[in-house]
Amino acid sequence: MGEPSPLRKTRNTNSPSDQEGAIVTAAAAEFTEVGVRRTSVDEVAKRAGVSRSTLYRRFPNKEALLLAVATSLYLDGMRTLEASIVGLDPKEAIAEAFSVGAQMILKDPLMHRLVIDDAEMKAIMSSSVSAMFIDVVTARTVRALRSVGATRPDEELHEAVEIVVRLVISLLESPATDERRQEPEYVREFARRHLAPMIW
Numbered sequence: 001m002g003e004p005s006p007l008r009k010t011r012n013t014n015s016p017s018d019q020e021g022a023i024v025t026a027a028a029a030e031f032t033e034v035g036v037r038r039t040s041v042d043e044v045a046k047r048a049g050v051s052r053s054t055l056y057r058r059f060p061n062k063e064a065l066l067l068a069v070a071t072s073l074y075l076d077g078m079r080t081l082e083a084s085i086v087g088l089d090p091k092e093a094i095a096e097a098f099s100v101g102a103q104m105i106l107k108d109p110l111m112h113r114l115v116i117d118d119a120e121m122k123a124i125m126s127s128s129v130s131a132m133f134i135d136v137v138t139a140r141t142v143r144a145l146r147s148v149g150a151t152r153p154d155e156e157l158h159e160a161v162e163i164v165v166r167l168v169i170s171l172l173e174s175p176a177t178d179e180r181r182q183e184p185e186y187v188r189e190f191a192r193r194h195l196a197p198m199i200w
Contacts (some may be wrong), residue, residue: 012049020058020068022048027059028069032110036066036120066121073111074133077104082144090150090197093157097141098164099184100193106182107170116172128159134169138162160198167195 012019026047030039041062045055059065084100085093105111141161142154150157156198175182181190 010053016058019048019050019054023050023055023058023065024068024072027065028072028110031066031069031121032113035113035118036062040067042193056116063138069110070114073108073114074137077101077111078137078140080104081141085144085148088148090145090199091147091192092149094161094164094199095188095191095196097144098168099188101168102172102187105168109149115169129177134162134165137165141165150199151184157199163198164191164195 012022014022022042026044027039029047030044031055039062041055042052044065045052048055059068081097081100084096088096105115138158138161141164142150142157145161150162180186
């Protein structure tokens with residue numbers, strides 16, 4: 001028997017969890033390059049080194065695949081945000097998290113597509129999913145702020161953080177025409193002036 005053709009991708013025979021990870025990584029790359037509408041499930045399967053049937057066993061449709069990609073993106077983003085505020089006091093932490101979060105969405109191609117550019121992605125991520133995303137990000141940010149010393153009562157802190165999360169999304173969906181206002185230090189100072197006073 002000869003060597004396999006270099007033009008054929010070796011089949012992914014890893015564990016189901018490893019295959020799932022490979023599928024999500026491949027889907028993220030396809031969504032980034034061509035968007036949701038033009039992404040082919042066959043191309044995702046080929047890129048991940050799995051069969052079409054294996055992909056569909058784990059993700060029955062493109063919407064499920066997009067949700068898995070968005071969840072992975074969210075977890076990576078939250079880890080980055082949490083690492084960015086270690087050692088800061090609560091007011092500095094919210095300013096830093098606001099700046100880092102804005103930069104992630106502006107600079108990460110897939111995050112930018114998901115939050116700002118791709119109307120089809122946003123349509124699939126229905127209003128109920130978006131509301132759930134805001135709730136989850138808010139709750140996790142509150143926990144992170146507690147870890148650096150925030151003492152504001154729970155209900156008030158949740159409300160303040162939700163305002164911050166919604167403001168990040170709003171500002172990025174309708175960015176300022178002056179590009180200097182998108183620079184990290186400007187965004188950080190904006191958060192220090194207007195958002196940090198809500199956090200203690």
